[in-house]
Amino acid sequence: MFKITFQSKTTHEVEVDQETTLLAAAAKGGAGLNHRCGGHARCGTCKVEVLEGAEHLSEMGTAEGRILKVMKAAPEQRLACQAWATGDVCCKV
Numbered sequence: 001m002f003k004i005t006f007q008s009k010t011t012h013e014v015e016v017d018q019e020t021t022l023l024a025a026a027a028k029g030g031a032g033l034n035h036r037c038g039g040h041a042r043c044g045t046c047k048v049e050v051l052e053g054a055e056h057l058s059e060m061g062t063a064e065g066r067i068l069k070v071m072k073a074a075p076e077q078r079l080a081c082q083a084w085a086t087g088d089v090c091c092k093v
């Protein structure tokens with residue numbers, strides 16, 4: 001069991017018991033992340049800033065890296081639909 005925390009105007013903490021994407025965890029916890037392309041690494045609307053626990057996220061794939069580069073994203077930013085968590089993570093929405 002581990003915890004994924006989403007910080008925005010309010011904080012949403014989601015307890016999960018298996019590997020999950022940040023987007024799925026956000027949906028489970030009511031964190032209200034946008035996901036216009038349906039989680040296919042095409043829109044970038046699910047971008048989050050990882051504050052803690054980056055070591056518990058999957059490696060960045062080609063599609064994710066490409067869209068984040070186009071968006072000129074900071075190194076700590078990830079696409080929630082592509083980042084799989086296996087441990088505690090805290091991110092800013």
Ligand code: FES
Nearest residue numbers: 037039044046081
């Ligand atoms: S939902 Fe579109 S890139 Fe993640």
